[in-house]
Amino acid sequence: MLKKYFGITLLGAMIALSGCETMPTQTSASQISAINQANLVQRTWTATQLGNSMLKTEANRQNLPYLNFDAATQTVTGSDSCNRLSGSYVAGRDTLQLGQLATTRMACLNNNNLDQKFHEALNKVTHYQVYGKTLKLLDRHGNLLIQFETPTAAR
Template sequence: MLNRLFALGLLGSTLIFTGCESIPTSSSHLEASNLMQLQNRTWFITHVGNSEAKIMPNMPSLQFDAATKRVTGSDGCNRLMGSYEAGRDTLVLSQMASTKMACFNGHPASQTFKDALPKVANYQVFGKTLKLLDRHGNSLIQMQSNVLVQ
């Protein structure tokens, strides 16, 4: 009788402790997956709005550092830097600054690229493609990682 009572008590405790274990939701898994794909890569511009960006040696680019929550990159001539906050599909770039060098062979899309960055509110990442979107879901900038620059 005492053994049965002990076994039932042990089984009940096990069920209680296992029931309290937190199980990650699919939403938090999706957020972690999106952030992993976004961060710690170099993204090179392919489109600004609906227009394809011309491939040149100095392509506008961005890097999102997961450890420091800093964004760095280039507009094709000047260096860009700032901070960012990202969620599952939200992205806010803040405190953006850039150098002011005189560029003779800058990228044709550099000003449009810089003008679009403050409007970014969301992002979509699919493998090697990153889309930066405004708050209405319109594509502002499309980028790719590991683009071969000719």
């Protein structure tokens, strides 16, 4: 009889102790947010696509639009292909709110209104996705507004 109780007690203890095994931790929402924001900053993002149109550098056209995000100052700087721009931003896990952007006012000739189209797209941005060397700025419905590439991988 004692052997039976001892066996049941030992089996119960083994079951209880096996239930105490540590489980792998899941990445929390705040950790995902921090990772996404870290992937966004300290890189130069050059526009490769505006809506459904691919952007290519041509000999008679100035540089493509680009953006830089600075986490320390929460500022975004860059160019719309003609004028320099700067402003504030707030990034969340996958949300991106751009503040009012200040720009220079140079005449932009022969750029097929790329600067205006770029600003119109920036005004609609509500979300972002970063995958390796690609940044996608999206509207509130998840539609691609602008796609960027960077030569620098995440650090």
